[in-house]
Amino acid sequence: MNRKDVREFLKKRSTIWTLSLCMTGAIVLGGITSMDQARRKAELTETESEPGAQAQLDVNDTLGSALDEEEAESDPVAAVAGNEVTEEKITEAESEKTEEESAAVQPEAVNDAGQSGDIAQSDGSGEEEADVQEVSASVISNEVLVQNGIAFAADEEQLLWPAAGTLLMDYSMDGSVYFATLNQYKYNPALVLGSEVGNQVLAAAKGIVESIYIDEETGTTLVLNIGNGYRLTYGQLKELAVSQGDIVESGAVLGYVSEPTKYYTKEGSNLYFEMTKDETPVDPILYLE
Numbered sequence: 001m002n003r004k005d006v007r008e009f010l011k012k013r014s015t016i017w018t019l020s021l022c023m024t025g026a027i028v029l030g031g032i033t034s035m036d037q038a039r040r041k042a043e044l045t046e047t048e049s050e051p052g053a054q055a056q057l058d059v060n061d062t063l064g065s066a067l068d069e070e071e072a073e074s075d076p077v078a079a080v081a082g083n084e085v086t087e088e089k090i091t092e093a094e095s096e097k098t099e100e101e102s103a104a105v106q107p108e109a110v111n112d113a114g115q116s117g118d119i120a121q122s123d124g125s126g127e128e129e130a131d132v133q134e135v136s137a138s139v140i141s142n143e144v145l146v147q148n149g150i151a152f153a154a155d156e157e158q159l160l161w162p163a164a165g166t167l168l169m170d171y172s173m174d175g176s177v178y179f180a181t182l183n184q185y186k187y188n189p190a191l192v193l194g195s196e197v198g199n200q201v202l203a204a205a206k207g208i209v210e211s212i213y214i215d216e217e218t219g220t221t222l223v224l225n226i227g228n229g230y231r232l233t234y235g236q237l238k239e240l241a242v243s244q245g246d247i248v249e250s251g252a253v254l255g256y257v258s259e260p261t262k263y264y265t266k267e268g269s270n271l272y273f274e275m276t277k278d279e280t281p282v283d284p285i286l287y288l289e
Contacts, residue, residue, distance in 0.1 A: 140210045140225045148247055151227035152205050154277075159204035159287045160251055162234065163271045165195030171283045180266040189281035190233070190274035197269045199257045203248045204232055204273075204288075212244055217263045218272045222254060231279075235272030236260060 145151065169177050169192040176185035207226035215221045218235025222242075225231050238258035242248055260269050275284040 140208050142227075145208065145225065145227045148208065150207055150225070150247070152207075152230045153228070154230070154287060157205065157287075158289045159232075159275075159284065160202055161288060162204050162232075162273050163193055163195045163199050163201050163257060165193045165199065165271065168192045168194040168267055168270055171281075171285060173281055179263075181262075181264055190235075190272055191284050192264075192267065193271045193273060194268060195257045195271050197257055197259055199271075201234055201237060201254045201256060201271060203250055203252045203254055206250050207232070207248060209242050209244050209246045209248065209254075212240065217261060219258055219261045220255075221272075224248070224254070229278040231276050232284075233272070233274040233276070235274075236264070236270055 169179075169188055171191055172188045175187075177188040178185050203224060205224075205226040207224040209222060210225040210231065211223045213221055215235065218233075220237045220240070221233060221235045222237060222240065223231055223233050234254060236258050237255040240255040241253045242255070248254065257269055257271055260267065264270055273284060275282050275287065
């Protein structure tokens with residue numbers, strides 16, 4: 001190979017290297033450019049997405065606040081957990097709740113009271129019993145008795161027989177007495193005087209009508225306070241001629257003998273006559289004429 005051939009060969013090789021270098025440079029430059037564009041695009045995408053995310057956060061915050069306010073109105077306890085209402089609002093809400101519960105209970109209480117009233121009314125035995133129960137609440141003071149000259153002197157005075165009739169059962173607190181209707185023996189704190197229905201019942205001494213009431217065993221019953229701790233109790237009455245608080249003289253008509261209650265059906269019509277001293281039974285026979 002001569003010099004000319006060598007020179008041409010080197011020239012061709014130089015051209016090939018130059019082209020190779022250029023192509024390599026172009027490829028490298030293209031890669032760098034692509035990477036830069038990708039980076040720029042990524043940055044641009046991130047930048048564009050941030051306002052949207054912030055906007056979404058703002059929307060969420062707004063919705064959260066609205067929900068918290070609504071929850072605070074409907075549930076004070078939950079609002080406390082979220083720190084959205086003050087202790088004053090909680091107290092006010094609980095107070096309103098208590099008032100509502102009280103209002104709900106009141107109708108029931110009223111209803112119960114009404115039912116109780118119905119029961120009390122049904123247990124009575126008519127208008128007469130209602131009046132009797134009302135007057136039985138009075139108590140005669142000793143001062144009133146003295147002012148009206150009512151002071152039974154047991155050592156000096158005697159009692160009138162309260163009604164015409166016979167002695168069916170005597171006073172007996174030391175031993176038992178047989179009650180035919182009940183078919184049993186028991187103590188008897190009073191006299192049971194057999195008397196015709198409609199016979200007059202008289203005040204055995206001067207006194208004040210202290211109370212009138214209905215008793216299951218003795219029927220319409222009247223208590224006459226004759227002073228000094230003494231009281232006379234009349235049972236099995238009807239058509240009373242006096243009222244509670246009346247001052248009656250000895251021998252005045254108090255009422256009339258009634259039909260016997262179911263406790264005395266076999267004994268027949270009678271007058272129940274009891275005498276007490278400071279609420280302790282005493283034998284009326286000892287004081288009767």
